[in-house]
Amino acid sequence: xxxxxxxxxxxxxxxxxxxxxxxxxxxxxxxxxxxxxxxxxxxxxxxxxxxxxxxxxxxxxxxxxxxxxxxxxxxxxxxxxxxxxxxxxxxxxxxxxxxxxxxxxxxxxxxxxxxxxxxxxxxxxxxxxxxxxxxxxxxxxxxxxxxxxxxxxxxxxxxxxxxxxxxxxxxxxxxxxxxxxxxxxxxxxxxxxxx
Numbered sequence: 001x002x003x004x005x006x007x008x009x010x011x012x013x014x015x016x017x018x019x020x021x022x023x024x025x026x027x028x029x030x031x032x033x034x035x036x037x038x039x040x041x042x043x044x045x046x047x048x049x050x051x052x053x054x055x056x057x058x059x060x061x062x063x064x065x066x067x068x069x070x071x072x073x074x075x076x077x078x079x080x081x082x083x084x085x086x087x088x089x090x091x092x093x094x095x096x097x098x099x100x101x102x103x104x105x106x107x108x109x110x111x112x113x114x115x116x117x118x119x120x121x122x123x124x125x126x127x128x129x130x131x132x133x134x135x136x137x138x139x140x141x142x143x144x145x146x147x148x149x150x151x152x153x154x155x156x157x158x159x160x161x162x163x164x165x166x167x168x169x170x171x172x173x174x175x176x177x178x179x180x181x182x183x184x185x186x187x188x189x190x191x192x193x194x195x
Contacts, residue, residue, distance in 0.1 A: 013048035014152040015133060016077075016106040025133035028116055028187055029082075038081055045108065052076040055110075058090075059083030063097055070103050079108045083117035088122045095123035098119060113180030116187070120195040121178070126191050127195070134192035136184070149188055154183040164189050171195075 016023040029037065038055050046053040056069050058080050070078060093133055094101070101107075109130065111119065116134065119127055136149075157163055159181060163168075167185050170176045171194035176186075 012108075012135060013045065016049065016108075019106070019133075022102060022104065022129075023106040024109070024129035025107075025135065026111055026116065026119070026130050028134060028136045028184060029110050029112055038079060041108070041110065042079055045079070049077050049106065052111050053079065053103070055079045055081055057081050057083060058094075059086045059111050061101075063093060066094075067097075067100050070101060070107075073105075074103050075105045077106045077108070078103075082109070082111040086115055086118065086156070088118055091118045091122035091126075095125045097124040098123075098129070101126070113184045116179060116195065117180055117183045132193040134187050134195070153185070153188055156181060156188070160185070167195065 012025065012027075016026060019025075027041070027110070042053050042055055051075070053076055056066065056078055057064070059082065063067065088119065107129075109115075119130075153164060156167075160177075164185070167176070168183070168189060168191050171182075171186055171191065176182055176194075183195060186192060
Protein backbone atom coordinates (compact mmCIF):
# COMPACT_ATOMS: atom_id res chain seq x y z
CA UNK A 1 0.00 0.00 0.00
CA UNK A 2 1.54 3.36 -1.00
CA UNK A 3 1.94 6.01 1.68
CA UNK A 4 1.73 9.79 1.35
CA UNK A 5 5.48 10.36 1.50
CA UNK A 6 6.23 8.04 -1.44
CA UNK A 7 3.19 8.63 -3.66
CA UNK A 8 1.47 11.88 -2.67
CA UNK A 9 -0.52 12.31 -5.88
CA UNK A 10 -1.91 8.79 -5.59
CA UNK A 11 -3.00 9.59 -2.04
CA UNK A 12 -4.58 12.89 -3.08
CA UNK A 13 -6.46 11.18 -5.89
CA UNK A 14 -7.55 8.41 -3.53
CA UNK A 15 -8.85 10.95 -1.03
CA UNK A 16 -10.81 12.65 -3.81
CA UNK A 17 -12.28 9.29 -4.81
CA UNK A 18 -13.28 8.54 -1.20
CA UNK A 19 -15.05 11.88 -0.93
CA UNK A 20 -17.08 11.00 -4.01
CA UNK A 21 -18.27 13.18 -6.83
CA UNK A 22 -18.14 16.40 -4.82
CA UNK A 23 -14.65 16.03 -3.30
CA UNK A 24 -12.71 19.20 -2.47
CA UNK A 25 -9.18 19.60 -1.10
CA UNK A 26 -6.50 22.28 -0.93
CA UNK A 27 -2.82 22.21 -1.87
CA UNK A 28 -0.57 24.85 -0.36
CA UNK A 29 1.49 25.96 -3.35
CA UNK A 30 5.22 26.56 -3.25
CA UNK A 31 6.38 30.13 -2.61
CA UNK A 32 7.43 30.62 -6.24
CA UNK A 33 4.22 29.52 -7.93
CA UNK A 34 4.51 28.99 -11.67
CA UNK A 35 2.47 27.84 -14.61
CA UNK A 36 4.73 24.79 -14.92
CA UNK A 37 3.79 23.66 -11.39
CA UNK A 38 0.09 23.93 -12.21
CA UNK A 39 0.57 22.09 -15.51
CA UNK A 40 2.35 19.27 -13.69
CA UNK A 41 -0.40 18.99 -11.06
CA UNK A 42 -3.06 19.07 -13.77
CA UNK A 43 -1.37 16.32 -15.80
CA UNK A 44 -0.77 14.09 -12.80
CA UNK A 45 -4.35 14.42 -11.51
CA UNK A 46 -5.71 13.67 -14.98
CA UNK A 47 -3.58 10.54 -15.17
CA UNK A 48 -4.37 9.29 -11.67
CA UNK A 49 -8.09 10.14 -11.63
CA UNK A 50 -8.60 8.97 -15.23
CA UNK A 51 -10.67 12.01 -16.12
CA UNK A 52 -10.04 15.33 -17.83
CA UNK A 53 -8.70 18.13 -15.64
CA UNK A 54 -8.29 21.87 -16.08
CA UNK A 55 -7.11 24.98 -14.27
CA UNK A 56 -9.33 27.99 -13.53
CA UNK A 57 -7.73 31.20 -12.25
CA UNK A 58 -9.80 32.43 -9.29
CA UNK A 59 -8.20 35.86 -9.31
CA UNK A 60 -9.26 36.66 -12.88
CA UNK A 61 -12.74 35.12 -12.80
CA UNK A 62 -15.93 36.95 -11.97
CA UNK A 63 -18.38 34.93 -9.93
CA UNK A 64 -20.56 34.31 -12.98
CA UNK A 65 -17.58 33.17 -15.06
CA UNK A 66 -16.46 30.86 -12.27
CA UNK A 67 -19.90 29.33 -11.83
CA UNK A 68 -20.22 28.77 -15.58
CA UNK A 69 -16.71 27.27 -15.85
CA UNK A 70 -17.27 24.91 -12.91
CA UNK A 71 -20.48 23.53 -14.38
CA UNK A 72 -19.52 23.20 -18.05
CA UNK A 73 -18.34 20.49 -18.05
CA UNK A 74 -19.34 19.42 -14.58
CA UNK A 75 -17.70 16.00 -14.35
CA UNK A 76 -13.98 16.74 -14.75
CA UNK A 77 -11.32 17.58 -12.14
CA UNK A 78 -10.81 21.31 -11.62
CA UNK A 79 -7.85 23.08 -10.06
CA UNK A 80 -8.89 26.50 -8.77
CA UNK A 81 -5.72 28.57 -8.62
CA UNK A 82 -5.52 31.58 -6.29
CA UNK A 83 -3.40 34.61 -7.00
CA UNK A 84 -2.06 37.85 -5.61
CA UNK A 85 -5.28 39.68 -6.44
CA UNK A 86 -7.51 37.28 -4.51
CA UNK A 87 -8.79 39.72 -1.89
CA UNK A 88 -10.61 39.15 1.36
CA UNK A 89 -13.72 40.65 -0.24
CA UNK A 90 -13.56 38.16 -3.12
CA UNK A 91 -13.31 35.29 -0.61
CA UNK A 92 -16.36 36.63 1.26
CA UNK A 93 -18.31 36.91 -2.01
CA UNK A 94 -17.37 33.39 -3.06
CA UNK A 95 -18.35 32.11 0.37
CA UNK A 96 -21.82 33.68 0.17
CA UNK A 97 -22.40 31.91 -3.15
CA UNK A 98 -20.81 28.60 -2.20
CA UNK A 99 -23.82 26.44 -3.06
CA UNK A 100 -23.52 27.64 -6.66
CA UNK A 101 -19.94 26.31 -6.66
CA UNK A 102 -20.95 22.74 -5.78
CA UNK A 103 -20.36 20.34 -8.65
CA UNK A 104 -20.07 16.65 -9.46
CA UNK A 105 -16.36 16.64 -10.33
CA UNK A 106 -13.52 17.00 -7.80
CA UNK A 107 -12.01 20.41 -6.99
CA UNK A 108 -8.44 21.16 -5.89
CA UNK A 109 -7.70 24.62 -4.53
CA UNK A 110 -4.07 25.57 -5.38
CA UNK A 111 -3.37 28.36 -2.89
CA UNK A 112 -0.55 30.35 -1.32
CA UNK A 113 -0.27 30.41 2.50
CA UNK A 114 -1.93 33.86 2.48
CA UNK A 115 -4.81 32.50 0.41
CA UNK A 116 -5.27 29.62 2.88
CA UNK A 117 -5.42 32.18 5.69
CA UNK A 118 -8.02 34.25 3.80
CA UNK A 119 -10.01 31.12 3.00
CA UNK A 120 -10.08 30.23 6.68
CA UNK A 121 -10.88 33.74 7.90
CA UNK A 122 -13.30 34.90 5.21
CA UNK A 123 -14.81 31.79 3.57
CA UNK A 124 -15.77 29.34 6.33
CA UNK A 125 -18.43 27.67 4.19
CA UNK A 126 -15.97 26.90 1.40
CA UNK A 127 -13.46 25.85 4.08
CA UNK A 128 -16.03 23.29 5.26
CA UNK A 129 -15.92 21.65 1.81
CA UNK A 130 -12.20 20.98 2.37
CA UNK A 131 -12.25 19.86 5.99
CA UNK A 132 -8.75 18.78 7.05
CA UNK A 133 -7.65 17.98 3.50
CA UNK A 134 -4.87 20.55 3.09
CA UNK A 135 -1.62 19.31 1.56
CA UNK A 136 1.70 21.05 1.10
CA UNK A 137 3.64 21.28 -2.17
CA UNK A 138 7.42 21.55 -1.94
CA UNK A 139 9.61 24.37 -3.26
CA UNK A 140 10.01 22.70 -6.66
CA UNK A 141 6.26 22.25 -7.18
CA UNK A 142 6.45 18.61 -6.09
CA UNK A 143 5.57 17.44 -2.64
CA UNK A 144 7.97 17.83 0.27
CA UNK A 145 10.10 14.94 1.40
CA UNK A 146 10.17 14.19 5.12
CA UNK A 147 13.65 15.74 5.38
CA UNK A 148 12.42 18.96 3.69
CA UNK A 149 9.40 19.02 6.00
CA UNK A 150 11.57 18.63 9.10
CA UNK A 151 13.94 21.37 7.92
CA UNK A 152 11.05 23.75 7.27
CA UNK A 153 9.51 22.95 10.68
CA UNK A 154 12.83 23.84 12.29
CA UNK A 155 13.00 27.12 10.32
CA UNK A 156 9.45 28.05 11.35
CA UNK A 157 10.12 27.25 15.01
CA UNK A 158 13.18 29.50 14.93
CA UNK A 159 11.24 32.24 13.10
CA UNK A 160 8.42 32.34 15.66
CA UNK A 161 10.58 31.53 18.69
CA UNK A 162 8.50 28.65 20.03
CA UNK A 163 7.92 24.94 19.44
CA UNK A 164 5.45 23.19 17.21
CA UNK A 165 3.53 22.02 20.29
CA UNK A 166 3.19 25.65 21.37
CA UNK A 167 2.04 26.60 17.86
CA UNK A 168 -0.71 23.97 18.07
CA UNK A 169 -1.69 25.16 21.57
CA UNK A 170 -1.91 28.77 20.38
CA UNK A 171 -3.95 27.83 17.31
CA UNK A 172 -6.35 25.75 19.40
CA UNK A 173 -6.81 28.73 21.77
CA UNK A 174 -7.32 31.17 18.85
CA UNK A 175 -4.12 32.97 19.85
CA UNK A 176 -2.21 32.33 16.65
CA UNK A 177 -0.71 35.12 14.55
CA UNK A 178 -2.45 35.83 11.24
CA UNK A 179 0.62 35.24 9.12
CA UNK A 180 0.96 33.01 6.05
CA UNK A 181 4.00 31.30 7.61
CA UNK A 182 1.93 30.28 10.65
CA UNK A 183 -0.68 28.73 8.36
CA UNK A 184 2.10 26.83 6.60
CA UNK A 185 3.44 25.67 10.00
CA UNK A 186 0.08 24.23 11.05
CA UNK A 187 -0.27 22.42 7.73
CA UNK A 188 3.24 20.97 8.08
CA UNK A 189 2.39 19.84 11.60
CA UNK A 190 -0.65 18.02 10.22
CA UNK A 191 -3.00 20.39 12.03
CA UNK A 192 -4.73 22.13 9.14
CA UNK A 193 -7.92 21.39 11.05
CA UNK A 194 -7.03 24.28 13.40
CA UNK A 195 -7.14 26.87 10.62
